[in-house]
Amino acid sequence: MSTKRISLTRYLVEQQRVDGHIPSQLRLLLEVVARACKSISQAVNKGDLGGVLGAASTENVQGEMQKQLDIIANEVLIEANEWGGHLAAMASEEMDSIYVVPNRYPQGEYLLLFDPLDGSSNIDVNVSIGTIFSVLKKPEGSVGVSEQDFLQAGAQQVAAGYCVYGPQTTLVLTVGDGVAMFTLDREQGSFVLTKENVEIPPDTKEFAINMSNMRHWDAPVKRYVDECLAGKEGPRGKDFNMRWVASMVADVHRILTRGGIFMYPWDKREPNKPGKLRLMYEANPMSWLVEQAGGAATNGKDRILDIAPGKLHERVSVILGSKNEVERVTAYHREG
Numbered sequence: 448m449s450t451k452r453i454s455l456t457r458y459l460v461e462q463q464r465v466d467g468h469i470p471s472q473l474r475l476l477l478e479v480v481a482r483a484c485k486s487i488s489q490a491v492n493k494g495d496l497g498g499v500l501g502a503a504s505t506e507n508v509q510g511e512m513q514k515q516l517d518i519i520a521n522e523v524l525i526e527a528n529e530w531g532g533h534l535a536a537m538a539s540e541e542m543d544s545i546y547v548v549p550n551r552y553p554q555g556e557y558l559l560l561f562d563p564l565d566g567s568s569n570i571d572v573n574v575s576i577g578t579i580f581s582v583l584k585k586p587e588g589s590v591g592v593s594e595q596d597f598l599q600a601g602a603q604q605v606a607a608g609y610c611v612y613g614p615q616t617t618l619v620l621t622v623g624d625g626v627a628m629f630t631l632d633r634e635q636g637s638f639v640l641t642k643e644n645v646e647i648p649p650d651t652k653e654f655a656i657n658m659s660n661m662r663h664w665d666a667p668v669k670r671y672v673d674e675c676l677a678g679k680e681g682p683r684g685k686d687f688n689m690r691w692v693a694s695m696v697a698d699v700h701r702i703l704t705r706g707g708i709f710m711y712p713w714d715k716r717e718p719n720k721p722g723k724l725r726l727m728y729e730a731n732p733m734s735w736l737v738e739q740a741g742g743a744a745t746n747g748k749d750r751i752l753d754i755a756p757g758k759l760h761e762r763v764s765v766i767l768g769s770k771n772e773v774e775r776v777t778a779y780h781r782e783g
Contacts, residue, residue: 455481455618455629455638468624469606476533476557476582477606481618481629481638483527484578484610487520487564488631491576491612514570517541520563520578534559535585535592538759540728545594545759557605558583558597562728565609566694575613577696581732582606594759601731601752608732611696617641619703621739626703647742648706651769655690655698656710663714667747667779695724699733699767703740708768710776712747722746722764726756730763743773747780 459474469477490497521541528534529546532553537546540562548554559582566576582605585596608620616631618638626645629638654675661669675687690707692698698709711724724730734744734751744751744767751763766776 453640455640458627458629458640462622462624466624469622472533472555473557473582473606473622475531476528476555476559477620477622479527479531479533480524480559480580480608481610483524484616484618485631485636486523486527487578488610488612488616490516490519490523491570494573513541514564514567516570517564517567524561524563524578528559531555533557536596537561538597538727539563540725540760545592545597547592554592556585558585558592560597560727560732562725565696565729566692569692569694574692574694575611575697575700576694577609577611577700579609579696579729579732580607581727597727597759598756600755601726601734604731604735607735609696609699609736611700613697613700617700619645619700619736621736623739626736626740628703645703645740647702647737647740647769649741649770651706651708651772652685653688653690653701653705653707654710654772655692655701655707656712657691657693658689660714660716663716665713665715665780667776667782668710668712670779671776695729695733699737702742702768703736706769708772708776709765711765713764720762722762724763724765726751726754726761726763727759730765733765734767737767741770742768743770745773745777747777
């Protein structure tokens with residue numbers, strides 16, 4: 448990296464003014480999201496000192512028990528973004544339906560979707576967690592705002608990213624011009640550009656999947672993992688390592704940093720559900736980031752970014768990461 452420190456604000460201004468990739472309202476929106484992530488990072492870092500660990504007494508729309516930090520992070524993102532005039536509405540994994548910007552504030556042309564705190568099961572054990580976000584443009588000509596406005600394929604995203612709260616707090620962002628990473632400088636209180644033009648190697652020796660579910664997998668997934676486990680003596684002719692953090696943000700961040708494949712496939716436990724992860728809040732933003740870094744993302748058969756969502760909390764099977772590995776698993780699915 449150059450010795451010249453480039454802040455997130457400067458990076459976004461240059462994306463707007465010099466390269467023409469984003470309009471000013473989107474730039475301002477992304478700055479607000481980044482500030483909200485800084486606030487969430489502070490709450491996460493305090494942990495027990497802030498009295499924020501442990502479960503809340505509520506369930507989210509998915510029927511999952513919420514952690515206190517889930518609720519705090521959701522509120523931080525709403526309060527930070529509702530008054531700026533950039534948004535028409537928001538949707539969150541933690542809320543039943545959309546949150547329309549109140550009438551007392553100006554309404555903008557963008558829609559913000561987020562998973563306020565991904566990897567909640569890791570909160571209390573001090574393992575990396577994160578915030579995932581996606582920005583869509585409100586369809587032209589629609590009066591007011593409704594859930595239908597959010598039901599756009601991931602290819603329609605105008606910005607996407609995540610913030611991982613680990614040993615460093617890192618913001619990873621795409622506006623359709625590659626992937627950039629920013630590290631939070633706590634002394635200065637600002638995100639600083641630390642990596643540009645992130646590229647995922649097309650080949651890898653690492654796979655990430657929850658092996659405890661092996662008995663429930665469909666045949667193509669089991670075939671792929673069996674080949675990896677066979678190592679040098681098997682059909683792949685090389686040894687693989689397995690990684691599984693149980694925090695999508697952490698697993699995807701590792702892949703963006705050094706390659707790999709992440710799989711959260713359909714399985715036989717709930718055969719009527721296409722997958723576990725949420726299309727709108729997790730799969731779409733992560734898939735766009737991965738594609739922008741030269742990787743691939745499918746549901747086993749189709750490109751995730753081409754899937755037309757039918758509902759706000761739709762689930763999907765996810766296979767993403769190093770391009771050649773994703774294409775191999777996808778080919779196994781297509782073979783039947």
